Amino acid sequence: MAEQNGEASMVDKVKDTVEAAKGTVEDALPVRSKASIKKEQKALEKAKKKEAYAKEAQAAPKTKPAKPVKDEQAAPVRDPDAMFKEGWLDEVRKERPEPDVYTRFPPEPNGYLHIGHSKAIAVNFGFARYHGGKCYLRFDDTNPEAEEEKFFTAIEDIIRWLGFKPYRITYSSDNFDKLYKLAEELIERDGAYVCHCTDEQIKDQRGGTDEKNKHPRYGCEHRSRPTEESLAEFRAMKDGKYKPRAAFLRMKQDDFVTGNPQMWDLAAYRIIDQPHHRTGTKWKIYPTYDFTHCLCDSFEHITHSLCTVEFINSRESYEWLCDKVEVYKPMQREYGRLNLTGTIMSKRKIARLVKEGKVLDWDDPRLYTLVALRRRGVPPGAILSFVNELGVTTARSNIQTVRFESSVRKYLEMTVPRLMVITDPIKVIIDNLPEDYEEEVENGFGPKNVDMGSHKMPFTRTVYIERDDFRETASKDFFRLAPGSSVGLLKVTYPITCTSFKKDDTTGLVTEVHATYDKPAEGETFKKPKSYIHWVAESSKHSSPVKVEARVFNSLFKSDNPEAVEPDFMADIREDSLVTFPNALAEVGLTEIQRRAPWPEEAGEANGEVKPGRESVRFQAMRVGYFCVDRETTPEKIILNRIVGLKEDAGKGSA
Ligand SMILES: Nc1ncnc2c1ncn2[C@@H]1O[C@H](COP(=O)(O)OP(=O)(O)OP(=O)(O)O)[C@@H](O)[C@H]1O
Numbered sequence: 001m002a003e004q005n006g007e008a009s010m011v012d013k014v015k016d017t018v019e020a021a022k023g024t025v026e027d028a029l030p031v032r033s034k035a036s037i038k039k040e041q042k043a044l045e046k047a048k049k050k051e052a053y054a055k056e057a058q059a060a061p062k063t064k065p066a067k068p069v070k071d072e073q074a075a076p077v078r079d080p081d082a083m084f085k086e087g088w089l090d091e092v093r094k095e096r097p098e099p100d101v102y103t104r105f106p107p108e109p110n111g112y113l114h115i116g117h118s119k120a121i122a123v124n125f126g127f128a129r130y131h132g133g134k135c136y137l138r139f140d141d142t143n144p145e146a147e148e149e150k151f152f153t154a155i156e157d158i159i160r161w162l163g164f165k166p167y168r169i170t171y172s173s174d175n176f177d178k179l180y181k182l183a184e185e186l187i188e189r190d191g192a193y194v195c196h197c198t199d200e201q202i203k204d205q206r207g208g209t210d211e212k213n214k215h216p217r218y219g220c221e222h223r224s225r226p227t228e229e230s231l232a233e234f235r236a237m238k239d240g241k242y243k244p245r246a247a248f249l250r251m252k253q254d255d256f257v258t259g260n261p262q263m264w265d266l267a268a269y270r271i272i273d274q275p276h277h278r279t280g281t282k283w284k285i286y287p288t289y290d291f292t293h294c295l296c297d298s299f300e301h302i303t304h305s306l307c308t309v310e311f312i313n314s315r316e317s318y319e320w321l322c323d324k325v326e327v328y329k330p331m332q333r334e335y336g337r338l339n340l341t342g343t344i345m346s347k348r349k350i351a352r353l354v355k356e357g358k359v360l361d362w363d364d365p366r367l368y369t370l371v372a373l374r375r376r377g378v379p380p381g382a383i384l385s386f387v388n389e390l391g392v393t394t395a396r397s398n399i400q401t402v403r404f405e406s407s408v409r410k411y412l413e414m415t416v417p418r419l420m421v422i423t424d425p426i427k428v429i430i431d432n433l434p435e436d437y438e439e440e441v442e443n444g445f446g447p448k449n450v451d452m453g454s455h456k457m458p459f460t461r462t463v464y465i466e467r468d469d470f471r472e473t474a475s476k477d478f479f480r481l482a483p484g485s486s487v488g489l490l491k492v493t494y495p496i497t498c499t500s501f502k503k504d505d506t507t508g509l510v511t512e513v514h515a516t517y518d519k520p521a522e523g524e525t526f527k528k529p530k531s532y533i534h535w536v537a538e539s540s541k542h543s544s545p546v547k548v549e550a551r552v553f554n555s556l557f558k559s560d561n562p563e564a565v566e567p568d569f570m571a572d573i574r575e576d577s578l579v580t581f582p583n584a585l586a587e588v589g590l591t592e593i594q595r596r597a598p599w600p601e602e603a604g605e606a607n608g609e610v611k612p613g614r615e616s617v618r619f620q621a622m623r624v625g626y627f628c629v630d631r632e633t634t635p636e637k638i639i640l641n642r643i644v645g646l647k648e649d650a651g652k653g654s655a
């Protein structure tokens with residue numbers, strides 16, 4: 001069918017929503033779109049992974065949780081510009097040392113950006129910034145079928161949040177007139193023709209080794225039609241003479257000689273009968289990625305067009321087209337994609353998780369979209385530092401989510417303030433303190449030896465401790481609170497000793513613990529406790545404690561490769577990926593941390609590029625984990641999200 005190349009480009013652009021169709025339509029095409037190349041690469045990787053997992057499965061159960069990676073394995077904190085000073089990006093700069101550097105970040109506005117995109121953002125915006133150049137944010141909006149207004153706003157916002165300022169925001173569609181003129185010029189230079197081939201014909205022209213088409217590749221009959229005829233047909237396409245898929249403009253590239261499928265007469269224009277969000281109903285034909293990208297790069301005088309490795313074969317066509325229409329030729333170079341294992345990033349699959357209520361929304365903190373990481377409280381600087389730690393080469397980075405978390409943990413450790421939060425409280429009454437006893441205890445915000453100031457918290461007769469820090473029977477290996485044993489309360493001078501406890505008969509849960517404060521008599525000394533636990537005290541004077549809901553997010557999936565699970569990734573979802581602690585209690589320092597947020601100020605939160613949201617209230621809950629305030633917080637109810645635990649394998653369902 002004549003429409004197939006047109007369809008290839010469409011599929012290309014809506015790859016996430018029509019993935020199922022690709023197998024049938026795209027595979028038949030001699031002109032392989034970038035989507036089909038990506039698809040093949042993905043299939044190859046999937047097969048490799050499956051093989052590896054099959055081997056692993058013989059030794060271990062298939063659904064075992066991600067292997068913990070020791071914190072020490074994460075690369076040490078690097079110079080934030082290291083990725084530009086050395087290695088691949090430094091080579092790229094040396095290859096093209098033009099004084100004025102121009103780059104671009106060119107997303108398709110058809111979904112939310114994910115962690116992989118943060119690498120592309122860091123590479124393109126960062127490279128320009130490092131070399132004193134300029135980076136465009138260019139929306140690659142050549143497929144009106146997949147684009148939505150909300151994605152434009154979300155993409156721009158997240159770039160600013162990461163601390164980058166686009167030199168200009170442009171749209172491929174800004175250039176539709178210019179591109180159309182160049183397409184006519186290309187036809188006139190005998191560089192393109194209008195084709196009407198069918199699916200079957202195209203498959204046959206592709207040649208190959210199958211019994212059915214065992215012959216060399218060959219060009220179709222339209223390839224040699226006169227230039228004037230192609231020009232007239234192209235204009236007819238533009239004027240709406242043809243229905244979608246009935247004609248397409250094809251570049252006349254290399255007589256099907258080379259082995260590079262990205263040079264087998266790629267499609268340049270296809271018919272899409274759909275209004276465009278910016279150009280309305282003006283156009284019935286839309287340029288493909290292969291026709292648009294290099295020319296838009298050229299119009300914007302991009303010096304270094306940095307993209308991911310699956311475009312390596314496209315480089316030849318990129319350069320061919322610029323040369324053919326004699327325009328400025330940027331330099332395309334390709335780096336390895338960043339992929340996180342143990343999660344899924346495909347838009348289609350995330351859409352299913354959202355639709356079936358498995359996650360709260362596209363920004364559910366268990367996802368790896370950038371809006372999700374932002375809501376989860378991961379600071380923008382931690383994301384950039386992670387990308388920088390990994391460095392940039394042409395190899396694909398397959399990184400475990402635990403490695404990402406370890407990098408975030410490291411980043412937070414020395415930067416955010418600390419306070420005490422009890423996720424699952426038990427009341428402790430210190431019987432030998434007077435009813436109205438109130439002492440102010442100094443709690444430093446910073447880690448040991450780091451001065452970040454301090455705040456005062458009340459210590460009174462009634463305190464709350466973590467349920468886990470109490471046991472009904474004392475034992476030699478338990479150093480926290482149990483009948484007859486003592487424990488220290490962090491920042492409090494003397495320890496407490498448990499005297500008795502009460503239980504709820506129906507639930508079997510401990511409801512109240514009684515203790516004594518072990519202040520020694522004058523002249524006596526006291527025994528230093530073996531361990532110290534966190535606590536918060538009741539005080540109406542200090543409005544303490546602050547009631548909060550704490551949400552602890554564990555990995556959404558059981559295995560490290562949800563895509564390999566049968567029948568599909570949905571079967572790999574963990575039941576306990578979200579654990580809510582509705583009765584958590586925070587100490588009064590939270591009020592000051594909220595007031596001072598973002599603390600520290602950094603990236604887009606510091607330079608005024610974005611209005612810091614609630615998630616910029618980040619802190620370490622001592623002995624529990626790192627938390628931020630969730631966007632669903634109301635004046636009546638504070639909700640906290642756990643960013644990461646304090647340790648690698650904080651354990652299922654526990655904070
Ligand atoms: N995982 C990744 N790692 C690094 N760069 C990426 C990754 N995914 C996309 N990019 C780059 O981001 C830029 C804009 O991406 P765009 O939204 O068009 O990508 P995409 O390939 O459609 O992404 P996806 O299909 O994963 O959503 C491109 O230059 C692309 O190469």
Ligand SMILES: NC(=O)CC[C@H](N)C(=O)O
Nearest residue numbers: 106107108140306307308
């Ligand atoms: N050359 C590139 O960076 C590709 C950008 C393009 N929007 C994509 O599909 O990924």
